[in-house]
Amino acid sequence: MGCDIHGVFQAKVGDEWETINSPYNWERDYQLFGFLAGVRDRNVYSLGDPRGLPDDFPVFMQHEMPYHILKPNLNYRKSYGENVINMGDHSFGWFTFEEIFAGRQKFIDRQNHIEANNPGYLKFYGYMEYFFNQLEETMKMCGIEDKSRYRMVFGFDS
Numbered sequence: 001m002g003c004d005i006h007g008v009f010q011a012k013v014g015d016e017w018e019t020i021n022s023p024y025n026w027e028r029d030y031q032l033f034g035f036l037a038g039v040r041d042r043n044v045y046s047l048g049d050p051r052g053l054p055d056d057f058p059v060f061m062q063h064e065m066p067y068h069i070l071k072p073n074l075n076y077r078k079s080y081g082e083n084v085i086n087m088g089d090h091s092f093g094w095f096t097f098e099e100i101f102a103g104r105q106k107f108i109d110r111q112n113h114i115e116a117n118n119p120g121y122l123k124f125y126g127y128m129e130y131f132f133n134q135l136e137e138t139m140k141m142c143g144i145e146d147k148s149r150y151r152m153v154f155g156f157d158s
Contacts, residue, residue, distance in 0.1 A: 003039065004028050006088040007154030008068055011142050017056060017151065019068070020142055024134035029127050035107055037091050039156050045110035047103045050093035057094070057153055059087065068153070088155030097135055098147035104132060 005026055010017040033039040038046040053059060059068055068085040107128065139150060 002028060003030070003033065003156055003158040004088070005033060005036075005154055005156055006086050007152060008085060009138055010151050010153060011144055012149040012151075017054075020138065022134065022138040022141070024131070024138065029131075031128060032131055033156065035103065035128065036095070036152075036154060037093050037156070039091050045103060045107040047095055047099060050091040053087070053092045053155075054094050054151070054153060060084070086157075087153075088157040090156055090158070092153075092155040094151050094153040096148050097139065097150040097152070100135065100152065101132070101147055 005028070007026065008019045009022045009024070011020050012018075030039075031044055034044040034046055036047060037050045038048075039050075057068065068087055135150075135152075139145065139147070142150075144150070
């Protein structure tokens with residue numbers, strides 16, 4: 001049985017968080033899941049334990065699963081039904097881009113340490129570089145340079 005990630009990217013516009021489009025494709029990658037929340041891969045550096053959905057993140061519950069409510073008429077390519085997004089069923093969390101990028105070098109250092117102490121260990125973080133590149137592209141699309149004004153809100157299913 002596999003595990004998948006669900007989520008959205010948001011930018012703070014004025015005092016409000018708004019869900020934004022991103023070129024990131026929400027794919028299954030256990031190394032990324034470990035980095036974000038310690039889910040499925042505990043060998044990588046993790047940003048921390050899941051801290052739940054943000055208090056200011058609009059959701060409604062259906063069948064004990066949260067769904068993020070998008071603004072009406074928002075052109076969002078991954079909406080399901082009437083402007084809602086399934087957020088998964090466990091390990092909900094969120095990080096600002098500032099927090100995510102601060103963990104980037106720690107992730108790389110941890111992978112290098114594991115490789116140095118385990119002959120034959122295959123260090124691979126190409127997908128992680130893709131992830132970071134997609135976050136940078138998301139920032140370019142929105143035109144806000146301050147990484148603290150972006151966040152990734154996510155959950156997992158299994």
